[in-house]
Amino acid sequence: MNKFRLVMIATLVATFLFVGCNQQGKDSSGALASSAAEKVYVAPGEHDDFYAFISGGFSGQLSVYGLPSGRLFKVIPVFSQDAEKAWGYNEETKPMLNTSHGFVPWDDSHHPDISQTNGELDGRFVFINGNNTPRIAKIDLSVFETTEIIEIPNSAGNHSSAFVTENTEYVVAGTRFSVPIPQRDMPINEYKGNFQGSLSFISVDPEDGGMDLSFQILMPGFDYDLAHPGRGASHGWMFFSTYNSEESHSLMEVNASQNDKDFIAAVNWKKAEEYINEGKFKTMPANYAHNVYDEETHTATSTMKKEVRVLDASELPGLVYLLPTPKSPHGCDVNPTGEYIVGNGKLSSDLTVHSFAKMIDAIESEKFDGEAYGIPILSFEDVLAGTVKQAGLGPLHTEFDGQGNGYTTFFISSEVVKWKVGTWEVVDRQPCYYSVGHLMIPGGNSRKPYGKYVVAMNKITKDRYLPTGPEVTQSAQLYDISGEKMELLLDFPTVGEPHYAAGIPADLIKERSKKIYSLEENKHKYATTSDANVRVERNGNEVHIYMTMIRSHFNPDNIEGIKVGDKVYFHVTNLEQDYDVPHGVSMIGANTSELLIMPGQTETFVWEPKQVGVWPFYCTDFCSALHQEMQGYVRVSPANSDLELSWSLGED
Amino acid sequence: MKKKARILMFAGALLPLLLFVFPLWKITLEAPQYPTPLGMFIYINDFADANPHDIKNINLMNHYVGMKYIPEAIPEFKIFPAGIIITTILGLLIAWKANYKWYLYWFILMILLSSAGLYDFYLWEHDYGHDLDPKAIMKFTNPDGSVMGFQPPLFGTKDILNFTAHSYPQLGAFSLGLGMACSFVGYLLVRKENKKQ
Known part of the structure; x- marks a missing residue:
């Protein structure tokens, strides 16, 4: 009996120990x-070591984070109206959201990319696409503001x-969705052979960064999903993944998944430049908006462009080659x-990895394995460098660390997998919570990655944070x-x-970050750069307040002589020249957003008073110890009043 | 030795001219909200920003307690340069022609004038710090009930409300001091030699 007890106790102790060890294991984690x-x-x-510019997806914006802290610094409004910053609300930035479809207050922003010099990040600009109403935006990293948006015609x-x-x-x-080019009224089920894709090359002025739609390449009616540029030896080429080489137009999840292989389209844009220089382009009528924000006038202008140069990949040899790539590459x-x-x-x-050198060999020896709409298809085996086998389920995106490793996200198996470039062996894998989409290593798609961190961006969050109702x-x-x-x-x-x-070492940007706008350089049409020029002017029922x-x-802070039915423009200039002293302004009942005006800047909002009375306006940004006193009144008289305009500050 | 002293007197007379190039004084204001402190250089003929827009921002701060704006120009900007030019010419004449004892007289003259200048500066500072707008937004009193002044220190460091103010001479002032020292050393050298003889 005693012996039995002893055994029991020993067993229990062993169990506890085991459990204890286990718990210790947990503790060590x-x-x-x-x-x-x-x-x-x-x-x-x-300060953080890196800036991370993370796309806002269906918010339409671009957010700025620090790494490694993950702290959010700013949400830069790009494609969506932002009442906080008056983006798309004030008179100055409304033209930025103009398109051939009129004013579009939203988009779906996807892929930021930082400007490069010699294949390395230079930190001047971030570019990002609007997915829904095709547009490309440029954000100037000296001010962290969107300064240019160009619409892409012949795209969807x-x-x-x-x-x-x-x-x-x-x-x-x-373009992801192929469409009739030019757009026309035709049956959807005549997609095959009639719809086309387009690949647009927007030149960037090396001096001022100005964008111009240089040319478009017309392609077969596949879906062009993602892209990255060649670099080093492959500089001059651009690579696009495609799916729906089936050219289906309905129940795509099934019908666009039938071919065992789709393609990566290798586009020789140096060749395209030659064709352009030789005049082998067609000029197509088009209608697309080009919107530019001028830092000195603090004002955007929108210009409609009426034509685009087009190269037809089916007719121009050497422009595009197709690399067969398994399973609807993303x-x-x-x-x-x-x-x-x-x-x-x-x-x-x-994961399929193609070799650029082998691709060039195959092209030079003209080893083609058929064609699609006149575009040569290379043989899969001829261009294959290797395969990362059984790495996970549902590979989506790959970035590189500069030490010979690739990192790939797997959506279905919800993990990041590290593998060796060249031997294609898997080195490590880590789970993501949950269903990771893109990943980002600062500079991870350039010649010089900064391989310290990878950011995985997940599609599903579920229980990872405190719940916030159905939308987490x-x-x-x-x-x-x-x-x-x-x-x-x-x-x-x-x-x-x-x-x-897109991530970048902070040192490449932060010293150039502007602190204020110079009042002396303020060329806004309605700027008031000194108190001597403060005034109110009437032109019919239009009233301009300087x-x-x-x-x-505010100067003035008392205004009389405004009448019901007037259209009142508040042109407000922030005379501060000190770092981080913005002022805001808003008027009771204005059917628009506040203005948030940086030092030296001028912005304008419109107020159409509908009721007689004396209506206050005030500063919306806690600017100083006397912020609460920063307020003013506008007297609104009946429409038939003959009260003259008057304005004052500090008068009894 | 007399030659050496004469060279010193020449140098001494010329050195104050550097006041036209380098600032005389600098006042710096530190506060938590100003990671880059506000600063003002005082030249004999100008007030200048240490960093762009500093004076404008000092004025903006100071208007809360009713201090006047720092003027664009003050009469001293005309008087001081004239004084420097005249005393330099005088010094050069002395170096060229005069007996070594005049080195001492020039030195004493410069001491007197500099002291007058400093006193004038003090008076301006005092006025600037105490002649407050009666409609000042914020009024502070000392523990004894008197109205608090905001005079920056003439020399040294002082806490004024949320600011720490530093006031120190700059290269121009050092040039002036060195020039004066030269004249005095010149005088001493000759005197020493004369005594030996």
């Missing part, structure tokens, strides 16, 4: 977690965008040397990739659905 905390901790007042679902070439010669925008990624082009076949468990936060995850094994450091929420992102603001008053 707790210890790991605390070291992860140290790795992402940026002490108060300290502007998805394989906005990727820059090695010296930012072009921003490239490919991401199309090029390694830092430019030799390898990864096709992430999203319905596959393997969007999320990204940060991994340390400086060691052999990846280590999950941080979850952080994002704005809208993050598609792609107003200034400085701590802590």
